Amino acid sequence: MFKTVRAKVIITAIIMLTILMCAFAWHTIISRMKTKQLMVQNYVYSLDSFANDIKFRIIKSEDNLKSLALIGGLFYRTDRSYELTDRVITRIFENYPSTLGGGIWFKPYIVDKSKKYVCFYAYRDKNNKVVIDKNFGNKEYDYPNQQWYKQIISQVTPERNIVWSKPYYENLGSYTTMVTAGTGIYVDGELVGIVTVDWEIDSIMDRVSQMKPIEKTLSMYKSGGKIQNSFALLGNTNYDYIIATTDPYLKNDNLIGHSLKEIPWYANNLYETTYITYHGKKYVPFVKKMKNGMELIICIPKSEMFRAVDKFYSYIVLVMLFIGLIIPILLYYSMNNYMIKPIDKLINIATKIGKGEDIEIKIEKPQEFAQLASTFDKMTKDIKSITIEKAKINSELSIAKSIQKASLPNVFPPFPERVDFDIFASMDAAKEVGGDFYDFFFINENEFMFLIADVSGKGIPAALFMMTVKTLINNIAQSGYSPKTLIEKVNKKICETNKQGFFVTMLAGIVDIYTGKMSIINCGHNPPLLKRINEKYEYLQLESNYPLGIFEDADFQIYETTLNPGDLIYTYTDGITEATRADNEIYGEKRLYECLNHIEETVPKIILEKVKTSILQYTESAPQSDDITMLAFKYLGHNYKTFKQEAKIENYKELYSWIHETCSEWNLSKELTNKLDMCGEEIFANITFYAYPEKNGTIEAELKKENSNIILEFKDYGIEYNPLEKPDPDINLPPEERPLGGLGIFMTKEMTDSIYYKRENDANILTLIFKEQMDS
Amino acid sequence: MDIKIKSNGFNTLFVQAAGRLDLDTSVEYGTTVKDAIEDSDTDIQEVVLDFSQITFISSFGLKIILELYKHMKDINGVLKLKDVSENLMNSFKMVGFDKFLVFE
Numbered sequence: 092m093f094k095t096v097r098a099k100v101i102i103t104a105i106i107m108l109t110i111l112m113c114a115f116a117w118h119t120i121i122s123r124m125k126t127k128q129l130m131v132q133n134y135v136y137s138l139d140s141f142a143n144d145i146k147f148r149i150i151k152s153e154d155n156l157k158s159l160a161l162i163g164g165l166f167y168r169t170d171r172s173y174e175l176t177d178r179v180i181t182r183i184f185e186n187y188p189s190t191l192g193g194g195i196w197f198k199p200y201i202v203d204k205s206k207k208y209v210c211f212y213a214y215r216d217k218n219n220k221v222v223i224d225k226n227f228g229n230k231e232y233d234y235p236n237q238q239w240y241k242q243i244i245s246q247v248t249p250e251r252n253i254v255w256s257k258p259y260y261e262n263l264g265s266y267t268t269m270v271t272a273g274t275g276i277y278v279d280g281e282l283v284g285i286v287t288v289d290w291e292i293d294s295i296m297d298r299v300s301q302m303k304p305i306e307k308t309l310s311m312y313k314s315g316g317k318i319q320n321s322f323a324l325l326g327n328t329n330y331d332y333i334i335a336t337t338d339p340y341l342k343n344d345n346l347i348g349h350s351l352k353e354i355p356w357y358a359n360n361l362y363e364t365t366y367i368t369y370h371g372k373k374y375v376p377f378v379k380k381m382k383n384g385m386e387l388i389i390c391i392p393k394s395e396m397f398r399a400v401d402k403f404y405s406y407i408v409l410v411m412l413f414i415g416l417i418i419p420i421l422l423y424y425s426m427n428n429y430m431i432k433p434i435d436k437l438i439n440i441a442t443k444i445g446k447g448e449d450i451e452i453k454i455e456k457p458q459e460f461a462q463l464a465s466t467f468d469k470m471t472k473d474i475k476s477i478t479i480e481k482a483k484i485n486s487e488l489s490i491a492k493s494i495q496k497a498s499l500p501n502v503f504p505p506f507p508e509r510v511d512f513d514i515f516a517s518m519d520a521a522k523e524v525g526g527d528f529y530d531f532f533f534i535n536e537n538e539f540m541f542l543i544a545d546v547s548g549k550g551i552p553a554a555l556f557m558m559t560v561k562t563l564i565n566n567i568a569q570s571g572y573s574p575k576t577l578i579e580k581v582n583k584k585i586c587e588t589n590k591q592g593f594f595v596t597m598l599a600g601i602v603d604i605y606t607g608k609m610s611i612i613n614c615g616h617n618p619p620l621l622k623r624i625n626e627k628y629e630y631l632q633l634e635s636n637y638p639l640g641i642f643e644d645a646d647f648q649i650y651e652t653t654l655n656p657g658d659l660i661y662t663y664t665d666g667i668t669e670a671t672r673a674d675n676e677i678y679g680e681k682r683l684y685e686c687l688n689h690i691e692e693t694v695p696k697i698i699l700e701k702v703k704t705s706i707l708q709y710t711e712s713a714p715q716s717d718d719i720t721m722l723a724f725k726y727l728g729h730n731y732k733t734f735k736q737e738a739k740i741e742n743y744k745e746l747y748s749w750i751h752e753t754c755s756e757w758n759l760s761k762e763l764t765n766k767l768d769m770c771g772e773e774i775f776a777n778i779t780f781y782a783y784p785e786k787n788g789t790i791e792a793e794l795k796k797e798n799s800n801i802i803l804e805f806k807d808y809g810i811e812y813n814p815l816e817k818p819d820p821d822i823n824l825p826p827e828e829r830p831l832g833g834l835g836i837f838m839t840k841e842m843t844d845s846i847y848y849k850r851e852n853d854a855n856i857l858t859l860i861f862k863e864q865m866d867s
Numbered sequence: 868m869d870i871k872i873k874s875n876g877f878n879t880l881f882v883q884a885a886g887r888l889d890l891d892t893s894v895e896y897g898t899t900v901k902d903a904i905e906d907s908d909t910d911i912q913e914v915v916l917d918f919s920q921i922t923f924i925s926s927f928g929l930k931i932i933l934e935l936y937k938h939m940k941d942i943n944g945v946l947k948l949k950d951v952s953e954n955l956m957n958s959f960k961m962v963g964f965d966k967f968l969v970f971e
Contacts, residue, residue: 747887765954
């Protein structure tokens with residue numbers, strides 16, 4: 092399953108995607124961290140700027156205080172114009188828009204012994220207009236007894252330092268939490284009063300708590316910007332008191348002016364990265380230390396602070412997951428559509444083409460597959476044309492094969508009228524045309540030549556050369572040379588025509604049919620087997636000569652022998668002995684020898700058939716590697732006559748004329764002729780009357796002259812019957828009692844020197860042997 | 868087979884034939900002789916088979932001779948064989964016919 096392209100591509104894609112996702116996740120985590128750091132940084136910056144703002148205000152306030160102190164000194168030393176002073180104060184306040192209010196407060200009775208309270212106070216109304224408030228210089232307020240007054244006046248020095256009061260809740264007029272900064276008015280080194288500037292803490296705190304550190308940074312995120320549940324603390328560390336806090340868990344009013352230690356989460360060294368856990372929530376503290384020991388701390392819930400960032404990144408993760416899911420699906424889909432489907436289509440078509448269907452391969456897209464398909468189509472067409480070409484060559488080869496086969500004598504029996512010899516030959520060509528051949532012909536009236544040969548090499552060239560050699564031998568043989576000269580001439584001629592380095596092994600025999608004299612020559616060929624009548628086959632070890640076509644002047648040794656009637660010679664090519672079975676073992680000469688000696692028949696045709704069967708059985712299914720060519724020649728001579736007729740009474744005349752002709756040809760005595768005549772008639776009659784009760788059959792007879800015997804053999808394929816088992820008639824009975832039948836077989840027994848019956852291969856064979864008697 | 872049968876006018880038939888007495892001819896030979904005996908106007912008491920022209924006799928020929936012998940015996944006649952060659956005589960002897968046949 093994982094072996095398909097589909098699986099592999101998808102697995103690769105998944106692995107790549109996983110790596111990509113990991114990288115992205117890593118990047119996301121880092122960038123999220125960075126973003127958070129950036130946000131913190133950014134907030135620190137905005138806090139800085141806010142602190143600067145406060146600082147600026149303080150500076151302004153101090154300037155303001157100095158101006159007021161100057162005015163206060165002037166008023167004390169000069170004509171003490173109340174109206175002018177009011178105007179100047181108003182003007183000063185208008186110049187210091189950050190100031191909420193402030194005033195000049197003289198010590199009691201110092202300006203005027205009769206006047207306890209001399210003070211000037213201005214403040215900003217709701218419309219930001221500076222208003223002079225005269226309500227402070229009276230008994231009800233009694234400013235010298237106010238805490239801020241006491242605090243400031245107790246701390247001022249002639250160096251005109253700025254003193255800050257503890258925050259206090261103003262329950263007159265503005266009703267807010269205030270802090271007052273002040274300095275003394277010194278005239279000639281004597282402290283005559285103080286000047287103050289009021290700060291309204293609540294508005295500052297409001298601004299602080301509403302500071303949106305990420306407003307700008309995260310303005311691109313819709314949900315970003317609003318930080319809720321944050322709170323601030325403003326305190327003075329030099330004097331250790333709380334100026335203001337928006338801590339929702341504490342009551343601001345009660346704590347103002349108290350020690351910072353009363354804030355549960357407060358510590359000396361808070362920093363942005365030291366998270367505070369307060370009421371089960373994590374807070375990021377931003378700390379800003381300012382002049383005069385003032386310290387501003389803003390605590391922002393961690394979750395709130397990074398909510399937008401976290402939300403944003405979780406969106407990104409979701410999108411990524413979605414992409415991670417959708418990409419493999421898309422990949423699978425597109426691969427299926429653009430790769431697997433065309434491949435499947437190609438496979439389908441290829442299978443169909445393989446089965447022989449004629450289909451045009453066409454795929455339109457994608458382009459690569461279209462190209463592949465057209466290449467494939469072209470290839471298929473090429474293969475088809477090659478196949479056709481090959482088939483043509485094959486058919487030409489088979490034509491060549493049949494021409495080759497037809498050029499060999501292949502009508503058997505080749506000389507049906509001749510009874511003095513029997514010949515049979517066969518060639519079973521291997522797959523391709525080969526160089527084996529055989530031939531036989533009369534070279535003159537008496538001499539018959541047979542030969543079997545093997546041209547080196549295979550295929551068309553060998554076959555063509557074989558044809559040349561065959562024709563050449565035939566032509567030269569007809570010219571009447573002696574066997575030795577004939578072979579020498581043939582060799583020379585082959586050498587002349589042979590430009591391709593072919594050579595020919597050949598075994599040839601030239602037999603004088605009338606005398607049985609045979610010249611036999613072996614030119615580098617397999618040794619033939621000779622079977623003398625009534626003996627076994629034996630390899631005929633001849634002096635081996637060079638194959639033909641090698642040395643132009645080669646000398647050839649001829650072996651001469653005389654064949655007796657019934658002798659048989661078997662020749663073959665190496666296709667027989669080198670027939671190979673599956674385990675690579677060859678058939679070999681020994682097997683051939685044994686095979687032949689197990690064959691009882693001495694008819695060439697049957698011998699060849701049986702050898703072939705034996706080879707086929709041996710090689711079994713192994714393909715035939717070489718031509719299997721054999722030729723068997725049986726010499727019957729003129730001492731051997733055969734007769735064959737249908738077993739019909741009308742054919743009796745044929746029989747006795749055959750007997751008489753043979754006898755006269757062989758110069759047999761009248762008496763013997765008579766005997767043969769009588770016996771022949773009896774056996775003929777027996778076969779004709781009794782052997783074939785239901786059908787027609789044949790009767791075969793042979794007359795042989797062997798040594799000094801005349802042998803008459805009858806053969807029929809009828810019902811089994813041994814006439815010799817019939818009891819002899821009593822010839823001494825009186826004639827009246829003698830039966831008419833049974834005479835014939837009795838006489839036959841009497842006349843023969845020996846008589847045998849055998850049943851063999853569904854044939855009744857009766858052999859009659861007569862001693863030859865010369866006619867006196 | 869050319870078979871010539873002559874009667875002497877009384878009771879003797881002379882049978883003359885040439886060639887082989889074998890499978891092919893014997894039956895014809897035997898039938899011809901028997902028919903001649905029956906067809907004769909006189910009572911045949913003697914049949915003389917002239918063998919001078921017979922070259923060959925097979926077992927079938929011998930069988931016919933035995934038949935004729937038995938036939939003559941039945942009608943109280945005599946079968947005589949005339950001029951049997953030595954060659955043929957051997958055949959008669961072989962089957963013991965020489966013991967009862969009359970040769971002239």
